[in-house]
Amino acid sequence: MSAPSVLCAAAEIALNRYLRLESSVIEDCARLSGRCIEIALPSASLTMAIEFIPSGARVMPESPVPADVRVSGTPSSLLTALRAGSGSGIPAGLDVQGDVELLGEFRAMVARVGFDPEEWLAPMLGGVAAHRVADGLKRIFDWTRGNTRRMADHGAEYLREETYDLARxxxxxxxxxxxxxxxxxxxxxxxxxxxxxxxxxxxxxxxxxxx
Amino acid sequence: MSEDAKSQDKPGSTTHFGFQQVPVGEKRQRVAGVFDSVASKYDVMNDLMSFGVHRLWKRFVIDLAGVRAGEKVLDVAGGTGDLSREFSKQVGPRGLVVLSDINAAMLGEGRRRLADKGVVNLPIVQANAEMLPFAEESFDCITIGFGLRNVTDKDKALRSMCRALKPGGRLLVLEFSKPTSQTLSKIYDQYSFKLLPLMGRLVANDEASYRYLAESIRMHPDQQTLKSMMDAAGFGRTQVYNLTGGVVAVHRGFRIE
CATH class of the missing domain: 1.20.5 (Single alpha-helices involved in coiled-coils or other helix-helix interfaces)
Structure with a gap:
């Protein structure tokens, strides 16, 4: 089933805002203009297509042209693939058919965009306040991530050592x-x-x- | 070409003005009369009628337009300049935003409101959407918000906007449309034909104009028809985005070479 158009619009707005943080990425979008990546999420029975245009990308429920590459997997495997960049290979659970190089270029573009919350907040809050807020957010984020990882480790240890539900x-x-x-x-x-x-x-x- | 447009090619032909049939040449004057009457209360009434949701619909159009610094944008039927104001921030000093409307009273109101917000360097053009006075391939993005249904020959207006777009440029049409659910449609009908004219009478002292608003929405092409009209006018990759259950729809099409 094609993704609802409003969901595609939200994805497109978010993707373009992210890609436009790095001007060289937009130049790459222009170079790839007309090429298309189709993404399928079988668990949610959804498909959507990303077509590159000179000003970024447009996201549509269906590919307007035959897609150059089709990517199918779980949302987490797709996110892992995008977060890891092109140098880390295709993660497990992701099925890729077609031009893998195009997918690699897209992953490299996404990885190349550096999001700096301080820079984003500075016009609204001023430089000093933006630095403090960004630093505070980073600490909260690190603390949450660390605790989530520790909780998962402790949970697994409990299941292994105490209840024997998991094998060591x-x-x-x-x-x-x-x-x-x-x-x-x-x-x-x-x-x-x-x-x-x-x-x-x-x-x-x-x-x-x-x- | 739509049936509406075909009938307008014949001499002495008529078109709709709300639920009435009027001579083609008369519609423009009648629509002008409506907007002359509501211009001063236009934004207050918009907030009241949509419970403020029109701001979210416009925000969606602004985000979906994805205007970048240095681009040229035309806001057709821009009225009080809500979209133009946001676009002028996005295009920056290297870009250009032109506010256009066929109605002088609406443009006057738009100029005043933009000046109040500190936007003074924005060209304002009184122009008919059917015959835009701009060179071919002038703009990267054209928007028309709640204006297309008042245009006499919509096909001609769409072709005119397509002509003014650069190749790859996009047109966004924000307009009332047909609710996608039967239940919502019934509630919406009651609201449109009973509450809306009442609000018009109490707030703007103009019941007839707001009755025309409800009628003109019903006479406007539904989502798929408008999409077909855009495709026929030369747009490609046309997408429809239903908002608030289809009460409003955004159509976006690109001028493909």
């Missing part, structure tokens, strides 16, 4: 090694049985069988 990495590793050992022992046993069945004459001797 070390236990899983040991278990895998034991399975490998059991598989090797089974192979050896099968080889010995074959040798006994054949009277111990025709089976090729290998180091593994005498281990």
């Amino acid at each position: 990495g070390r236990d899983v590793g040991e278990w895998i090694e034991e399975v490998e050992d059991a598989r090797d022992a089974l192979d050896r046993l099968e080889a010995r049985l074959r040798r006994l069945e054949n009277g111990g004459n025709d089976a090729p001797a290998t180091g593994r069988e005498h281990a």
Whole structure:
């Protein structure tokens, strides 16, 4: 299903405001003018298309021309792909069909835009106040991000160590090694049985069988 | 070409003025009469009639237009200059915003309001949207907010605006349209034909003009028809954005080479 037009408009307004923070990115949009990326979110049954134009990009519910590249995945995998830039490869869970280079260029453009909240706030609040507000916001953001990560770590530890709902990495590793050992022992046993069945004459001797 | 426009090509043909049929040549004078009458109370009535939501609709148009510094913008039927004022901030000193309207009283009101807000360097042009007096490929963006339904020959106006746009330039039409839900449509009808003329009588002392407003909205092409008209006038990539359940719609089209 195509995304509602108002959702596309909101996405377009946000994307263009972001891209216009960096003038060289707009030049790249002009260079890519007419090329199109189709984005599908199967979990939400939504598709939308981003077409590059000289002044940025327009977002439409359907691609007006055959899309150069089609990207399908979860919202988080799409965000990860955009946040990580083009140098980090395509994240897991993202299905890309078509011109991967165009997607790479778009990711590089998004990554190249540096959003500086201080610069954005300065005209409204003045330089000193903008610095303090931006610094305060950064601290709150860092604190929230750190605590969220710690909470996830502690939750996982509780599920591993206290309730045993999750297996520990070390236990899983040991278990895998034991399975490998059991598989090797089974192979050896099968080889010995074959040798006994054949009277111990025709089976090729290998180091593994005498281990 | 729409049926409306075809009928206007014939001598002695008529067009609609609200629910009435009037000679084509008479509509312009009648519309001018309406706006001469409401100009001084135009913004107060807009706030009252839309409960202030018209500001959000206009904000959406401004954001969707995505005007950049240095661009040239034409605000057709710009009336009291709400859109022009915002665009003039966005284009900066290197850009240009032209406020145009066919009605001198509305332009006078717009000039006064812009001056009150400190915007004095903005060209104001009295012009008919059907025959814009600008060279071909003059503007990066053209907007027409709540004006197209009052234009006698909408097809001609759309072609005229397309001609004045640079290749790749965009036209945004903000206009009342058809609600997408039956329930909302019924409520909207009651509001338009009972409450709106009453408010017009009490606040602006002009019931007839606000009755015309409700009637002209009903006679205006619906979303898909207007989209087809824009496509026929030479626009491409035309998109429709329904706001407030389709009570208002924004159409955006681009002049494709």
